[in-house]
Amino acid sequence: MQKTSPHTHRFCVAPMMDGTDRHCRYFHRLMTKHARLYTEMITADAAIHGDREYLLGFHDSEHPVALQLGGSDPAKLAKAATVGEDFGYDEINLNVGCPSDRVQSGAFGACLMKTPELVAECVSAMQAKVDIPVTVKCRIGVDDQDPEQSLFSFVQTVADAGVKIFIVHARKAWLQGLSPKENRTVPPLDYDLVRRLKRARPDLSVIINGGIETINDAARFTADFDGVMLGRAAYGAPYLLSQVDATFFDSSETPPLRDDIAVAMSAYVKKEFENGVRPHSITRHMIGLYHGAPGARTWRRFLSENAGVLRDDILEGALGAMRARRDAA
Structure with a gap:
């Protein structure tokens, strides 16, 4: 049963x-x-x-x-x-x-x-x-x-x-x-x-x-x-x-912000990187995180152009590039 x-x-x-x-x-x-x-x-x-x-x-x-x-x-x-x-x-x-x-x-x-x-x-x-x-x-x-x-x-x-x-x-x-x-x-x-x-x-x-x-x-x-x-x-x-x-x-909890999700995933990437996981194996799922939001193109471009780079701070770089673009807009 x-x-x-x-x-x-x-x-x-x-x-x-x-x-x-x-x-x-x-x-x-x-x-x-x-x-x-x-x-x-x-x-x-x-x-x-x-x-x-x-x-x-x-x-x-x-x-x-x-x-x-x-x-x-x-x-x-x-x-x-x-x-x-x-x-x-x-x-x-x-x-x-x-x-x-x-x-x-x-x-x-x-x-x-x-x-x-x-x-x-x-x-x-x-x-x-x-x-x-x-x-x-x-x-x-x-x-x-x-x-x-x-x-x-x-x-x-x-x-x-x-x-x-x-x-x-x-x-x-x-x-x-x-x-x-x-x-x-x-x-x-x-x-x-x-x-x-x-x-x-x-x-x-x-x-x-x-x-x-x-x-x-x-x-x-x-x-x-x-x-x-x-x-x-x-x-x-x-x-x-x-x-x-x-x-x-029927949840009353405040939804997380995109930037907070990116920061949390950055910590996850670093932990998985220590276990031999290529960052792109994770970041490829995150290309659309900022879909429809300011800075989306910069975010997508940074992750796509750096897909082959073995850096555990890849999401920090993407977030920084996007924030810079937003501030300049």
């Missing part, structure tokens, strides 16, 4: 390949204490056989944090889920939405929408081994599937296996003909279909994902769904996360 998670999915930051690694999540957590964070997709084989500390390690401040797994072998996924639970993750999420070639060649990700019975086997195997929630992130369909049928049938089959939380990217995935980047924008969004799913299955938690660009847009979905997930918008303009706790979790 799975334990009920003490944290909600009211606002989530989407798992993003080459994006939401431990450094990115630490950065995001400085702006929101309550949003649920997700790892990049980690394959079951990597979780079992790879460098676990490198792939799965995370800072205690990241909670609530979920491990997203990729795979289609029930036994391997069950083993990987136990590894994730042992590491202290709050949730195991199965990727049934990624359309990349690498994922397709491994027979997992979005192509699993075609085999809901296999997904049901996978989640059943994981649930049998862990006490934390096992959730699924999916699309509304793939290729020539009729979403009206594919989404409802898929959710029915997987819910019958015990899954109670579904994160639905409200687009189809085209496994042939569109790149992963195009699959994030080209297939039309169908929020109404996912609304109908939620109305038909009030017993399930349905979190909406896809095409949501601002906190105000996200807040408008809370009347219809159990939660909202933002991906690229939160990554490209991360300071919007500073509005999350007040908007979605």
Whole structure:
């Protein structure tokens, strides 16, 4: 019997390949204490056989944090889920939405929408081994599937296996003909279909994902769904996360200032630098911190032009350059 998670999915930051690694999540957590964070997709084989500390390690401040797994072998996924639970993750999420070639060649990700019975086997195997929630992130369909049928049938089959939380990217995935980047924008969004799913299955938690660009847009979905997930918008303009706790979790705390976040991350860079981490591995997630604010161009330029410089004071330099530019304006 799975334990009920003490944290909600009211606002989530989407798992993003080459994006939401431990450094990115630490950065995001400085702006929101309550949003649920997700790892990049980690394959079951990597979780079992790879460098676990490198792939799965995370800072205690990241909670609530979920491990997203990729795979289609029930036994391997069950083993990987136990590894994730042992590491202290709050949730195991199965990727049934990624359309990349690498994922397709491994027979997992979005192509699993075609085999809901296999997904049901996978989640059943994981649930049998862990006490934390096992959730699924999916699309509304793939290729020539009729979403009206594919989404409802898929959710029915997987819910019958015990899954109670579904994160639905409200687009189809085209496994042939569109790149992963195009699959994030080209297939039309169908929020109404996912609304109908939620109305038909009030017993399930349905979190909406896809095409949501601002906190105000996200807040408008809370009347219809159990939660909202933002991906690229939160990554490209991360300071919007500073509005999350007040908007979605009724927090009365004053949001941190951008400059204070930069100073906190500077201390983090210095600590990680002592452990052999290249500063660019961290600062690359921070390019958009000042998006839309005075000095943003100077900030972006400094970090981009100094990406290869092995200096642990790189953020101090960027902050100084930006402040000088602001003072001169």
